[in-house]
Amino acid sequence: MTLLQQLIDAVALGALYGLVAVGIGLVFGIMRLVNFAYGEIITAGGYTLAYLNGSSPVVAILACVAACIGLALVQERVFRPLRGASPATMLVATFAVSFLLQNIYLLAFGSRGKPVSTLGGLNTAISLGTLRIRWISIVALAVAAALLAGTTLLLNRTAIGLHMRAAAADFRTARILGVRANRVIASSFVLAGFLAAAVSVLLTVQNPLVTPDYGVSVTLFALVGVVVGGLDRLASASLGGFAIGFAYSLVGARLPTDKSQYLPSLLYGTVILVLLLRPAGLFAPGKSAVERV
Amino acid sequence: MRRLVGLAAPVLLLVAVAAVGSLTTAARQLEFENALVKAAIVIALYVFIGNSGVVSFGQVSFVAVGAYLSGLLTLEVTQKSFVLPNLIPILRDHHVGTPLSLVLAAAAGGLYAFVVGLPLMRLSGLPAGIATFAVLGITYNVLRYWEKIGPAAQAIPLVPESGVWTLMTGAVITAIVAFAYQLSRFGRRLRATREDAAAAQASGIHVYRERLVAFTLSGALAGFAGGLLVHELGSITTDQVYLELTFITLAMLVVGGVGSLWGAVVGALLISGLDSLLGDAENTIHVGFRLTLPDGTRLVTLGAVMALVLILRPSGLTRGREFGLPRRRSV
Numbered sequence: 001m002t003l004l005q006q007l008i009d010a011v012a013l014g015a016l017y018g019l020v021a022v023g024i025g026l027v028f029g030i031m032r033l034v035n036f037a038y039g040e041i042i043t044a045g046g047y048t049l050a051y052l053n054g055s056s057p058v059v060a061i062l063a064c065v066a067a068c069i070g071l072a073l074v075q076e077r078v079f080r081p082l083r084g085a086s087p088a089t090m091l092v093a094t095f096a097v098s099f100l101l102q103n104i105y106l107l108a109f110g111s112r113g114k115p116v117s118t119l120g121g122l123n124t125a126i127s128l129g130t131l132r133i134r135w136i137s138i139v140a141l142a143v144a145a146a147l148l149a150g151t152t153l154l155l156n157r158t159a160i161g162l163h164m165r166a167a168a169a170d171f172r173t174a175r176i177l178g179v180r181a182n183r184v185i186a187s188s189f190v191l192a193g194f195l196a197a198a199v200s201v202l203l204t205v206q207n208p209l210v211t212p213d214y215g216v217s218v219t220l221f222a223l224v225g226v227v228v229g230g231l232d233r234l235a236s237a238s239l240g241g242f243a244i245g246f247a248y249s250l251v252g253a254r255l256p257t258d259k260s261q262y263l264p265s266l267l268y269g270t271v272i273l274v275l276l277l278r279p280a281g282l283f284a285p286g287k288s289a290v291e292r293v
Numbered sequence: 294m295r296r297l298v299g300l301a302a303p304v305l306l307l308v309a310v311a312a313v314g315s316l317t318t319a320a321r322q323l324e325f326e327n328a329l330v331k332a333a334i335v336i337a338l339y340v341f342i343g344n345s346g347v348v349s350f351g352q353v354s355f356v357a358v359g360a361y362l363s364g365l366l367t368l369e370v371t372q373k374s375f376v377l378p379n380l381i382p383i384l385r386d387h388h389v390g391t392p393l394s395l396v397l398a399a400a401a402g403g404l405y406a407f408v409v410g411l412p413l414m415r416l417s418g419l420p421a422g423i424a425t426f427a428v429l430g431i432t433y434n435v436l437r438y439w440e441k442i443g444p445a446a447q448a449i450p451l452v453p454e455s456g457v458w459t460l461m462t463g464a465v466i467t468a469i470v471a472f473a474y475q476l477s478r479f480g481r482r483l484r485a486t487r488e489d490a491a492a493a494q495a496s497g498i499h500v501y502r503e504r505l506v507a508f509t510l511s512g513a514l515a516g517f518a519g520g521l522l523v524h525e526l527g528s529i530t531t532d533q534v535y536l537e538l539t540f541i542t543l544a545m546l547v548v549g550g551v552g553s554l555w556g557a558v559v560g561a562l563l564i565s566g567l568d569s570l571l572g573d574a575e576n577t578i579h580v581g582f583r584l585t586l587p588d589g590t591r592l593v594t595l596g597a598v599m600a601l602v603l604i605l606r607p608s609g610l611t612r613g614r615e616f617g618l619p620r621r622r623s624v
Binding site for chain 1 (some may be wrong): 346348412413415416418419420422424426427428430431434435438507540543544547551587589590592593596597599600603604605607608609
């Protein structure tokens with residue numbers, strides 16, 4: 001039964017990475033900006049939760065959502081001058097902002113880490129026969145599914161969602177047809193910030209010690225997943241994020257212990273292979289488009 | 294003749310840094326040495342990223358390989374059999390001087406880059422960025438755990454240190470090679486693909502081949518600069534040649550201006566200088582009055598300055614132009 005157990009854990013971790021992937025993919029789709037500093041929004045949510053340990057979970061979660069959306073809006077304002085800059089510059093600039101925020105956290109909160117205990121109860125497990133499932137796996141899966149469904153509805157059934165999809169398809173034409181650039185970009189950041197808040201709530205249950213670089217590794221892995229899955233569509237991006245989280249958890253659990261230190265190499269090697277075979281992404285539809293000349 | 298100004302300016306700047314550095318105290322000299330080595334690494338990055346327009350997060354892998362090879366080869370054989378008994382024989386039983394170790398580091402960096410580049414240079418844009426990042430991740434992971442090729446999680450200790458003039462010579466060599474490359478037909482063809490890949494291809498330029506040439510050369514220079522790095526520091530660990538170095542050198546390149554050698558050198562020296570200055574300010578400096586900054590402000594300020602320059606002046610401080618004397622305008 002251990003395989004089933006590991007599969008469940010892997011699906012739960014995959015769902016978390018899928019959420020991060022959607023947050024990154026939303027902003028990329030519209031602004032063509034890969035936001036390395038997305039992880040720092042997750043970290044901000046984590047610190048907010050850590051400082052509200054004593055208060056009720058509802059208050060803590062609301063404050064976490066507010067903090068994440070606030071920081072996302074600040075980032076939106078900061079990245080505004082980058083619109084239309086070369087991809088290299090954008091990438092390094094968001095890297096710089098990520099570095100800056102991490103060092104601000106270091107200065108403000110120290111390097112030792114703050115524990116979060118708000119929803120610690122979710123770590124208890126329920127037993128089904130030989131199977132032990134932690135509540136957090138179930139909650140993570142349910143929350144991720146609900147949020148993905150909500151995001152899809154928002155994008156497909158509301159006016160602002162239509163504007164966002166139009167902007168993602170062709171930003172200039174969308175503007176000519178009356179889509180307001182600042183509003184549509186800001187709403188994508190708000191949505192991404194909201195998803196980051198959900199990720200920090202779920203992540204702090206599994207990994208309660210919030211350090212200045214808390215969000216970095218989850219963002220890096222999700223980003224790798226997003227590119228492997230295919231950046232150009234939200235569905236393929238989130239599938240890619242899910243796949244990398246799933247693979248990381250499952251392969252990590254299945255590898256013999258003396259080999260598991262090379263797990264990152266294995267994963268990165270697979271990433272290179274996938275990119276070489278399908279540069280447009282594993283889940284991208286059909287052949288990649290011919291270069292625009 | 295006019296062209297050579299483009300080379301003379303960065304070289305003179307490097308010489309000036311070394312000259313000022315040699316006049317200061319030993320402790321202060323370390324900061325000048327650090328600036329020179331950073332300049333060499335950034336120049337190596339520039340050769341590929343600047344000329345091709347493709348962002349690579351992987352060049353620090355070649356720095357790491359160069360640093361490890363050069364560091365291990367310059368240790369005494371008796372030391373190695375004692376401290377690092379698990380090394381493969383070729384690394385354990387040989388000892389070479391610093392200059393030869395630097396040449397070997399360049400060869401190893403170039404070879405590694407060539408092997409990696411063979412498949413990877415087919416990619417461009419973000420997939421290229423992520424794939425090269427994956428190379429960095431693998432290099433770090435393997436160096437950190439494989440005891441046959443290094444000390445794994447420990448440091449390589451007691452590497453002979455080089456002085457400021459040796460390091461400057463190394464940085465100047467990388468600058469000369471980079472300059473020669475960008476004037477060569479290879480460099481010009483690659484720069485054409487950067488401006489417009491489709492048009493370059495239509496004019497008979499083989500994009501993949503030109504990128505591979507630059508990637509290999511950049512890898513060799515990065516390996517060489519890695520050798521300089523290990524002889525500057527006197528020891529090295531895997532964490533010193535990973536994410537932070539990648540980020541800081543890329544930021545130096547972009548802050549200076551990706552498109553020119555002058556930009557690479559200016560960016561590297563300016564950010565290194567600012568870094569040292571802020572480090573001092575944390576331990577009180579006199580600027581008319583006594584200034585003491587709280588610990589940790591160095592990195593925050595550095596991050597803020599880099600983010601500001603990148604956001605407000607995305608083409609870099611030099612706007613990607615080579616240094617040139619002001620031209621006289623005809624009326």
